[in-house]
Amino acid sequence: MIRPSLNDLTAFVTVANRRSFRRAADELGIAPSTLSHAMRALEERMGVRLLNRTTRSVSPTEAGFELLGRLQPALATLDQALDSIATFRGSVTGTVRINAPRLGGTILMRDILPAMAERFPDVVVDFVVEGKLIDIVSAGFDAGVRLVDSIPKDMIAVPFVDAVSFVCVAAPAYLERFGEPGAPDELVHHRCIGHRVPGGKLYHWEFERAGKALTIEVGGPVILDDEELMVDAAIKCLGIGYVASPAAEAALAEGRLRQVLAAWAPAPEAVAVYYPGHRAVPPALRAFLDVVKGLRK
Structure with missing residues (x-):
């Protein structure tokens, strides 16, 4: 043979x-x-x-x-x-493929990719933004980005953002016209921007206060599956939106949106890069992880 x-x-x-x-x-x-x-x-x-x-x-x-x-x-x-001989070449080269939802993509673009370009200029980051949850191994990715609680147990997680909150936001003009809800159950009387999750279901908004958790089913004039579009819809007075805090922070800082029901905001969640623990870590991925870990120091 x-x-x-x-x-x-x-x-x-x-x-x-x-x-x-x-x-x-x-x-x-x-x-x-x-x-x-x-x-x-x-x-x-x-x-x-x-x-x-x-x-x-x-x-x-x-x-x-x-x-x-x-x-x-x-x-x-x-x-x-x-x-093992990568260090003898003097620089790290190669491509690292990363899969992330829109939220993770925004954070990576802001905090990690500029540092990667500065520290490891010969590493190419092949970055795919995708809403649905996938099996990164079978899809051919080196690593992914998710909220820590949704990462599979057989993966190694490297948290890099500790305080991603989910917030209710509305345009000042909307609140002047329709008033501000004082509690989550008052949302049934408001126009709300629906959120369709990757699996196709409508997301029920989650709230928490003094150990009490609530889940509210909302209704309104539009349903979207992208947080940036939800923020734009809220700015255009289509209703109250429920989004991850990084998606709304610019509009909140500029006064185009206001946070409502802040006392009922659920506890912040950590975001992590995750990768398979049973594989050797290639140099390009190791470089990427070094940058992620460096942000926490």
């Missing part, structure tokens, strides 16, 4: 993990047809079928799972060996 090349084995692991020739080809930077031909050639050289193919998906065979289970730790060890 002709021994497969390292490129072929790496390509097989990528296809087996992504369960898609297209996604694996995008990650490897080659055409899907080229990748498919390479996998058939690999199977011919090894004398065994490694992948089950249908018109819609691809998955490892029993032999494929056996090979995948042995190759992944071996390739991780190889990555560690190559990463």
Whole structure:
């Protein structure tokens, strides 16, 4: 048997993990047809079928799972060996892929990306802003950003923002016309800007005071799935909005919005970068994490 090349084995692991020739080809930077031909050639050289193919998906065979289970730790060890000499090159290079919701994207753009560009100019941050919660490993990301309480337990979390609050805001002109609610249950008499979460459901607003928690179902003239648009809608007097504090801080500081029901604001939540704990940390991701950790000092 002709021994497969390292490129072929790496390509097989990528296809087996992504369960898609297209996604694996995008990650490897080659055409899907080229990748498919390479996998058939690999199977011919090894004398065994490694992948089950249908018109819609691809998955490892029993032999494929056996090979995948042995190759992944071996390739991780190889990555560690190559990463161990990074310091001898004098600078960190590479690409780090980060997935974040709009809230996390705003904070990263403000606090972390400028520091990355200054400290590690040869590292490319491939930054994708996405509303829905995803599996960062299967989607090919090195790390993600979420509220700490929503991070999967098998991930390593590095908090970098401690005080993200969710606030009710309204334009001064709206409050002059309709009045200001004195308690959350009065929101049923107000126009409110609905928030559709990534899964498709409408978000019920959460409040807390003196240990008492309330969840309110609101209604109003518009439903949105983007916090920046919610802030704009509130500024335009379409109703009261409920958003993360970083999204509204500029409008609040400029007086275009006012916070309401401040005494009922829920406790702040921490935001963290998270990444898989079972993988070797590549130099580009390690550099990114160093910048995140440095913000907390």
